[in-house]
């Protein structure tokens with residue numbers, strides 16, 4: 001059949017007697033999957049069907065399907081010569097075997113995220129900046145990323161180059177610096193010859209870091225505020241990076257049968273490292289992320305670093321005064337690690 005290569009088809013069945021083609025399948029469905037169109041909401045558990053055709057075979061039907069479902073890849077494919085078309089699907093991983101196929105990550109080029117206004121205003125806008133620089137240019141630039149909606153209780157962030165954003169976020173999560181991430185994108189673009197990766201400078205990378213932080217806090221907030229999340233625990237630690245102090249926050253929570261241990265935030269500390277100040281940072285964050293934290297927090301912990309032991313007791317004592325249930329205070333100690341756990345009383 002002459003259109004097999006031209007339209008990226010695969011012969012599924014032939015008549016045993018006549019060797020005539022009885023059905024063909026769309027290879028783009030097989031290997032690439034459906035492309036999302038901008039603005040279209042991805043449905044959960046979207047049905048993953050592959051398009052097959054039976055006689056009478058009509059080229060107009062293939063074209064209609066390809067243009068509707070695989071517009072981007074189809075446009076690229078049409079420009080290839082016959083030999084390149086024949087090889088196009090070689091060595092490609094089947095769509096159902098890819099992460100996108102399983103988790104429905106979107107292929108669309110731009111994505112809009114909606115973020116609670118209090119997360120952006122209080123955490124991203126206030127806590128991440130030294131009080132003296134709140135009116136500075138970097139503050140203004142950072143806040144420009146977030147566009148308020150009409151009602152004023154949400155912000156939107158538009159990620160214009162999704163592939164670039166996802167790569168940068170992957171690299172940041174592995175601990176590279178903003179400048180390194182910007183350089184690595186340039187390398188990736190050169191090596192892969194993929195112009196779609198675009199370009200970025202270190203300010204752009206730091207903006208991505210702010211955005212992903214806001215998005216993640218929004219997601220964490222949704223998880224913690226859900227009725228099924230009845231309890232969580234916190235672990236805090238002081239850390240220093242390039243002469244600046246941070247209060248590191250980890251959280252444990254349970255969801256869908258799994259106990260997660262995730263890093264929430266490294267909150268910059270501009271005040272003295274007293275228990276009072278550390279408590280204020282933790283409670284400021286959780287007042288925004290989960291306003292009912294006082295009824296849900298069941299334990300707090302830290303390591304035995306000298307800086308934490310004395311002061312941390314101060315935080316735990318303050319939290320104890322604030323949480324709604326009666327608490328038992330338990331200290332677990334070893335030579336190398338000491339943690340304070342606060343459990344709700346069984347009485």
Ligand SMILES: [Zn+2]
Nearest residue numbers: 026028029051
């Ligand atoms: Zn298809």
